[in-house]
Amino acid sequence: xxxxxxxxxxxxxxxYNELVARAELAExxxxxxxxxxxxxxxxxxEKIQAQLDKMFKETGHQNAYFxxxxxxxxxxxxxxxAEGFAKECAVVTHYRLKTDPENPSKLIVDPEAKLEEExxxxxxxxxxxxxxxxxxIQSYRDLPILINQWANVVRWEMRTRIFLRTAEFLWQEGxxxxxxxxxxxxESELMLDVYTTFVEQFxxxxxxxxxxxxxxRFAGADDxxxxxxxxxxxxxxxxxxxxxxxxxxxxxxxxxxxxxxGKLDYVWATSWGVSTRLMGALxxxxxxxxxxxxxxxxxxxxxxxxxxxxxxxxxxxxxxVVNTIQTDLRALGISVKFDDDDNRRPGWKFAEYEAKGVPVxxxxxPRDLANGVVEVxxxxxxxxxxMNIEGIAPEIKQLLDAIQTNLYETSLARRAAxxxxxxSYEEFKTRLEAEGGFYLAHWDGTAETEEKVKKxxxxxxxxxxxxxPSEPGVCMVTGKPSxxxxxxxxxx
Amino acid sequence: xxxxxxxxxxxxxxxYNELVARAELAExxxxxxxxxxxxxxxxxxEKIQAQLDKMFKETGHQNAYFxxxxxxxxxxxxxxxAEGFAKECAVVTHYRLKTDPENPSKLIVDPEAKLEEExxxxxxxxxxxxxxxxxxIQSYRDLPILINQWANVVRWEMRTRIFLRTAEFLWQEGxxxxxxxxxxxxESELMLDVYTTFVEQFxxxxxxxxxxxxxxRFAGADDxxxxxxxxxxxxxxxxxxxxxxxxxxxxxxxxxxxxxxGKLDYVWATSWGVSTRLMGALxxxxxxxxxxxxxxxxxxxxxxxxxxxxxxxxxxxxxxVVNTIQTDLRALGISVKFDDDDNRRPGWKFAEYEAKGVPVxxxxxPRDLANGVVEVxxxxxxxxxxMNIEGIAPEIKQLLDAIQTNLYETSLARRAAxxxxxxSYEEFKTRLEAEGGFYLAHWDGTAETEEKVKKxxxxxxxxxxxxxPSEPGVCMVTGKPSxxxxxxxxxx
Numbered sequence: 010x011x012x013x014x015x016x017x018x019x020x021x022x023x024x025y026n027e028l029v030a031r032a033e034l035a036e037x038x039x040x041x042x043x044x045x046x047x048x049x050x051x052x053x054x055e056k057i058q059a060q061l062d063k064m065f066k067e068t069g070h071q072n073a074y075f076x077x078x079x080x081x082x083x084x085x086x087x088x089x090x091a092e093g094f095a096k097e098c099a100v101v102t103h104y105r106l107k108t109d110p111e112n113p114s115k116l117i118v119d120p121e122a123k124l125e126e127e128x129x130x131x132x133x134x135x136x137x138x139x140x141x142x143x144x145x146i147q148s149y150r151d152l153p154i155l156i157n158q159w160a161n162v163v164r165w166e167m168r169t170r171i172f173l174r175t176a177e178f179l180w181q182e183g184x185x186x187x188x189x190x191x192x193x194x195x196e197s198e199l200m201l202d203v204y205t206t207f208v209e210q211f212x213x214x215x216x217x218x219x220x221x222x223x224x225x226r227f228a229g230a231d232d233x234x235x236x237x238x239x240x241x242x243x244x245x246x247x248x249x250x251x252x253x254x255x256x257x258x259x260x261x262x263x264x265x266x267x268x269x270x271g272k273l274d275y276v277w278a279t280s281w282g283v284s285t286r287l288m289g290a291l292x293x294x295x296x297x298x299x300x301x302x303x304x305x306x307x308x309x310x311x312x313x314x315x316x317x318x319x320x321x322x323x324x325x326x327x328x329x330v331v332n333t334i335q336t337d338l339r340a341l342g343i344s345v346k347f348d349d350d351d352n353r354r355p356g357w358k359f360a361e362y363e364a365k366g367v368p369v370x371x372x373x374x375p376r377d378l379a380n381g382v383v384e385v386x387x388x389x390x391x392x393x394x395x396m397n398i399e400g401i402a403p404e405i406k407q408l409l410d411a412i413q414t415n416l417y418e419t420s421l422a423r424r425a426a427x428x429x430x431x432x433s434y435e436e437f438k439t440r441l442e443a444e445g446g447f448y449l450a451h452w453d454g455t456a457e458t459e460e461k462v463k464k465x466x467x468x469x470x471x472x473x474x475x476x477x478p479s480e481p482g483v484c485m486v487t488g489k490p491s492x493x494x495x496x497x498x499x500x501x
Numbered sequence: 502x503x504x505x506x507x508x509x510x511x512x513x514x515x516x517y518n519e520l521v522a523r524a525e526l527a528e529x530x531x532x533x534x535x536x537x538x539x540x541x542x543x544x545x546x547e548k549i550q551a552q553l554d555k556m557f558k559e560t561g562h563q564n565a566y567f568x569x570x571x572x573x574x575x576x577x578x579x580x581x582x583a584e585g586f587a588k589e590c591a592v593v594t595h596y597r598l599k600t601d602p603e604n605p606s607k608l609i610v611d612p613e614a615k616l617e618e619e620x621x622x623x624x625x626x627x628x629x630x631x632x633x634x635x636x637x638i639q640s641y642r643d644l645p646i647l648i649n650q651w652a653n654v655v656r657w658e659m660r661t662r663i664f665l666r667t668a669e670f671l672w673q674e675g676x677x678x679x680x681x682x683x684x685x686x687x688e689s690e691l692m693l694d695v696y697t698t699f700v701e702q703f704x705x706x707x708x709x710x711x712x713x714x715x716x717x718r719f720a721g722a723d724d725x726x727x728x729x730x731x732x733x734x735x736x737x738x739x740x741x742x743x744x745x746x747x748x749x750x751x752x753x754x755x756x757x758x759x760x761x762x763g764k765l766d767y768v769w770a771t772s773w774g775v776s777t778r779l780m781g782a783l784x785x786x787x788x789x790x791x792x793x794x795x796x797x798x799x800x801x802x803x804x805x806x807x808x809x810x811x812x813x814x815x816x817x818x819x820x821x822v823v824n825t826i827q828t829d830l831r832a833l834g835i836s837v838k839f840d841d842d843d844n845r846r847p848g849w850k851f852a853e854y855e856a857k858g859v860p861v862x863x864x865x866x867p868r869d870l871a872n873g874v875v876e877v878x879x880x881x882x883x884x885x886x887x888m889n890i891e892g893i894a895p896e897i898k899q900l901l902d903a904i905q906t907n908l909y910e911t912s913l914a915r916r917a918a919x920x921x922x923x924x925s926y927e928e929f930k931t932r933l934e935a936e937g938g939f940y941l942a943h944w945d946g947t948a949e950t951e952e953k954v955k956k957x958x959x960x961x962x963x964x965x966x967x968x969x970p971s972e973p974g975v976c977m978v979t980g981k982p983s984x985x986x987x988x989x990x991x992x993x
Contacts, residue, residue: 036633036636038567038568038629038633039572039575039629039632039633040568040570040571040572040620040629043568043569043570044568045565045566045567045568045633046565046566047565048563048564048565048648051563051564051565051566052563052564054566055564071540071543071544072540072543072544072547073537073538073539073540073543074537074538074543074546074671075530075537076530076532076535076536076537076669077535077622077653077655077669078532078535078591078669079532080531080532081598081608083531084598084608085606085607085608088606091598091608095597095598095599095600095608096597096598096599097596097597098596098597098598099570099593099595099596099620100593100594100595100596100597100598100610101591101592101593101594101622102592102593102594102595102610103591103592103594104589104590104591104592104657105587105588105589105590105592105657106573106576106583106587106588106590106592106621107587107588108587114577114580115577116573116576116577116583116587118592118594118619127610128532128591129598130569130593130622137530137531137532140531141528141530141531141537144528150844156540160653161569161652161653163569165596165597177568177569177570179566352642
């Protein structure tokens, strides 16, 4: 009997949690707020990493590695940044355990091994990196520095949720240093473009590109660019951010450079990052009640082949044909798995690979062989049809491309349907509650109004969009002048 | 004027530290015992990672990710393991900082944010992983589990040294679970083979494969296999270990499985790892007084091309030819850099790429072009010779292979010269002091004798070699019977 799973309709949040477990992506660990990323989930993350890493290198960045720990005095140097993260950081205070004198099978913290200065487990690495850059930068010749780091970070969140908000998560953080303000701004915009391209083309997830309001900015940034995606329940998910840090960290760590004329000035900075949160976005954008749906570009297995047979002879005949198909698919760069495990029935396998989001399934039985065809099933549309074995590899490649495109277009259409333009605060409140979704509305530009909306509706300003023409108007809440519409939504 | 660097002869240890800085591999950070791995050093580590990862996957392993933190009660579950790491672990005790009431620009640990249970920053992940495996394993059908993790770990070492011994380091740790003892032993031996192949073929570093004595075993292991390499100063460096963990962790975390007959038994385990320590081994095996020497298989840049020109026209003519050479080299999978930076003179560039260990340097001037040749310089032998531009790419490929082979053979010859067979403890002590190197000697098998030798000479038993036929004899220290020679040496 197939287990009954919660549908999106019934309980979106429960559906998500069950799906993460069912597709074997990750699970909660015995450590509060920390997750175990299971092999199948990690294989998707590796695909994300590989593609982003390639794009970072193509845009001139190099990887490096900086320490996990930040001494407290270094952590507090940039005040806004420190203030922003102080309330949620793991602090190392001791460096040794000893046997509990009252219970020799237990260990206790050795009070004599107290650190002179506490170490913060990095919630982000600006502080440690800029204290390092100080020694690397003397003149304009040392600039720009274009470095990325793949690392784990820790933010002691009180309410955690697998992939979306965990105490420890994996991410990449770029940290660049520049001679001019213009160059740093151009870098932060470039990386927003890189993120947009990656998320739209590989994750098949449309995003709105924008700038954060002052109250939603990264702690320590002069400007935060972001990409915001709409999940199937109409809530927003911030998928990536790119910060123009001005000279804030250079001032905090006294990092100056001599320009061509020998004049000293503080260095300009950016930082930018995406995390395992993208896994949550990927899941919530495409998946359905049968399980995960993966865009082919990020699927660890793009094609699974299931034999349908009664006898060993039938399996042998199927295997022979399948081996050729596999070779041809692999020659086109397609990852394929032939699941001939005899302990599982085809129906079980079908459900399993559906749950795991494998984009294309081929089933091959003796009658198919006789007809020179296989049965193809698309994960995205659930269509099934026969395909000739002769010349199948390029056909499958086209099909994978079509699935990738379809997933993007479906998400785009759903977002369009969930994007509303409103001018009345009453209408905004009513519709937000009833329908969810994104609301393009006028705002007077004050933190007070922003806060009022947040308090009254739980919606935040997700961003001031970059790609829509600015159209002056009046704030839906206060009636004061507004320079243009911003995006309001409830968010993950 | 070129800076004068310390030679190996003058001070091996100082030479190493200077070289790490000079080749821009890494540096000490502002965090005690933690290093910053700089882009060039990290690029070498990425090459190491990529190759090992490929070999792990080819032998059936998958990557996953487990939490950074281990709750104290979980950490202490396997007693020997806990005892082995308790003295050197970073302990998180609090999860929040707050503004110092006496100095509002400073932060202090918030005493109200004390964790109920302290968290240990993982020094190794057996505890957290086996507490997870407990939920993954019910029957023999769930076995084997073949998982690897790329991660950072922390061991609070008192005396640190870049790459060789740092408080935080990067590594991979494999953790496998098996139904039978034989299968687990076979796995730990297989991974020792993988490490041997990688280190010998890619790092060009010959190793002795062996087993550790009981006192040198990993804390919590029943048996530790290792590979030991000889550095240029005659000291040993443990380059990788593979542990047969018996049922120790399964018992500590109560992980049982039902076999085909339904009988319950504890699961058998292995773990195995190599770390950024390999970077230290790589440096100390091949480098010389001019800087780093890299085996082509792990060199981020395999070929550098330096133009020798006076005028823009000369540079244009050189660039045209070089572009063709670059295309041809890249088509053969060779990584190449054309350094036409006009701010640096050729002599500076030569020294720079020598320091960075680039295996092959090509220099091209107008006269070379006229003769249809380039000047080739080998980093390993420092030979220089002309090579025809016509058909140069396959020639360079052969040259890179020859360099790879030469580096291995040179290291092998040096190791052979530094490997001594001794039967008298007096001779051992005298020669160890005078020459360093490895000593094949008889040992009576007791921890007492091992400890005595260590105390009196600082030499430890590096391993009981696997690949030399056992030859009974008498212990060089006590005269008691010995089953075979073991390897004594001073070690990093």
